Amino acid sequence: MMSYDKRSGKIWYNNDLVEWAEAKIHVLNHGLHYASCVFEGERVYEKSIFKLEEHTSRLFYSAKRMGMTIPYTEKEINDACNKIILVQNVENGYVRPTVWRGSEMMAISAQQTKIHVAIATWEWGSYFDPKLKVEGIRLNISNWRKPPPNTIPWDTKASGLYMINTLSKHEAEQQGYADSLMLDHEGNVAEATGANVFFKDKNGEIHTPIPDCFLDGITRRTVIEIAKSKGIKINERKIKPEELRDFVGCFLTGSAAEVTPVSCIVDNQFKVCETIIDLNKSYQTLVRKK
Incomplete structure (x- = not known):
């Protein structure tokens, strides 16, 4: 490069x-x-x-x-x-x-x-390796946590907020993962180092953390709109790490990451299911619409 x-x-x-x-x-x-x-x-x-x-x-x-x-x-x-x-x-x-x-x-x-x-x-092409985007990327869980919202301007895209994201990303790469899942100050699922995270349950519903101490991404909001237009129920809520084993699908969203499937978070395995593939196709169609 x-x-x-x-x-x-x-x-x-x-x-x-x-x-x-x-x-x-x-x-x-x-x-x-x-x-x-x-x-x-x-x-x-x-x-x-x-x-x-x-x-x-x-x-x-x-x-x-x-x-x-x-x-x-x-x-x-x-x-x-x-x-x-x-x-x-x-x-x-x-x-x-x-x-x-x-x-x-x-x-x-x-x-x-x-x-x-x-x-x-x-x-600039794909943020993640294109092959990994097809198979799903692998995440670890970071040792760093998102600070409480009363300690930082959490709803901004300020450079200082990315210090722990870089540390988390480097740690993940050194362990052989593509990225890292970060938890918030209460131990709930927050986001990846540069993207928001979504999960699909066995009933076809999608769950995503409430952005109350991390950025509510523009791509995040776009994908939520796409999912709702398809009749998919979106649950914005607190998600505990122990719930990961109950989900069947996972993906990230961001301007750089676009819609990226996740194949595992440490020992929790996910399928690149049809719902995620369809959301990605719809997103790619939308962004290229003149």
Whole structure:
């Protein structure tokens, strides 16, 4: 894989198109040292960004929750996202808008820092190995737990929240798994490291954790709408780890992960059932609809 700092083309950076290699920040950057940074992850399908407006609205919400005022309108960011995928000629890929505090202050307090915005995009295929997506990926259960909701801005896509996700993902990969299931502060099932999780029971109903201490994903909401349109009952509720053995199917959802079947979570085995295959087909049809 080519290093992301050595790619070619342009990046939208504070309302300018700059050379990819020149899109730099200073090492004494507040976003780097204190995680004052929010971002989005968006999929491009056939040169169109899926649910761009929803992603941009969430970006602005995340920034506001982090005390940052984005110096552009939502329309300007939408236009910039569409512009950069045209400039980069991305047909099926990924878009990463990022907002962060600059280098004017180097302390916990950052009242006078400038707010920067950059948008990068690149061609990108499956987040997981395509073969594994057919067979179902394997998950372990992380030793790290999602913090209580009164300790973090849990409903944002803020960079600092992903520290334990990275630790969990690395641990899973070192153990031979593709990803990790994370529990919440009460020991309930929460999410994977970068995707929401769903389970299918023996009666054909779908169960998914209530997003009360982790992000309610845009893809999560989309798949719930698709399932309901097919008459599938959705149960949003607290799920205990010991319930995993009672489910017959499992899958993840996310802008990067899309709809990804899960074959096992540690010793709990799942089938890539027809329901999951059908939901994935419907999702793929939706995202490519002009």
